[in-house]
Amino acid sequence: MSSPPPDHQIDAARLPVMLTELRLPTMSRHWETFGNRADQEGWGAARYLAALCEHELADRASRRIARHLAAAALPRGKTFATFDFSAVPTIRKAHLLSLAAGTTWIEQGANILCFGPSGAGKTHAAAAIGHALIEDGRRVLFTRTTDIVQKLQAARRDLSLPSLLARLDRFDCLILDDLGYATKDQAETAVLFELIAERYERRSLIITCNQPFSEWVTIFPNAAMTVAAIDRLIHHATILKLNTENYRKRAAAAGTER
Secondary structure, three states, X not given: OOOOOHHHHHHHHHHHHHHHHOOOHHHHHHHHHHHHHHHHXXXXXXXXXXXXXXXXXXXXXXXXXXXXXXXXXXXXXXXXXXXXXXXXXXXXXXXXXXXXXXXOOOOOOXXXXXXXXXXXXXXXXXXXXXXXXXXXXXXXXXXXXXXXXXXXXXXXXXXXXXXXXXXXXXXXXXXXXXXXXXXXOXXXXXXXXXXXXXXXXXXXXXXXXXXXXXXXXXXXXXXXHHHHHHHHHHHOEEEEEOOOOOHHHHHHHOOOOO
């Protein structure tokens, strides 16, 4: 068997370096394997290059999803695969899955509001939608409302609230869990309202709450602010009512944890 010509050997040595420089790690790993297959099966140059590019793009998408899942801080295990739809008869599976696709409401900066008693599956439903949105290429952040309110207050004290709001703006959807449990003094109410107002009609929110709108005066003690917050949230919103009290018990019995 004759040895490859010197020019071929030089190109083979240079190619991994150039692909690394171009930040194409998957192509750098697989170009030789695909090249051997192309030689054996008689691929043309276009097919060979297309195969490499397809693998690079698929691997890049996988890495991006992994990064976004890590950044989202979603609770573990709360996906549609583990959601017991039979325990929540007040919502339709098809409806929830259509929301998870997120093709319309996310682009419109609309919201999803999940209401129900403690243990009804609100957090699981919200997190499952978040997982699906990330798989679809969206950026999501899950946070307890009390935690984000504390961060917003600290940012206001440090005169960096606009900067924090701008960073949060990078997320297509914020999931604010347990809105009703946030401590509601005037300062906390103000920053929470500012977050809602900042995202209005631009970026989406998913909110879980165990209190109906009629009791939101305990969340926003100022009546005018209560009306303004609700108005912004429901203007473009889907409201899910999980009126069941047995979801958590049934999920635990099935070996899952809410």
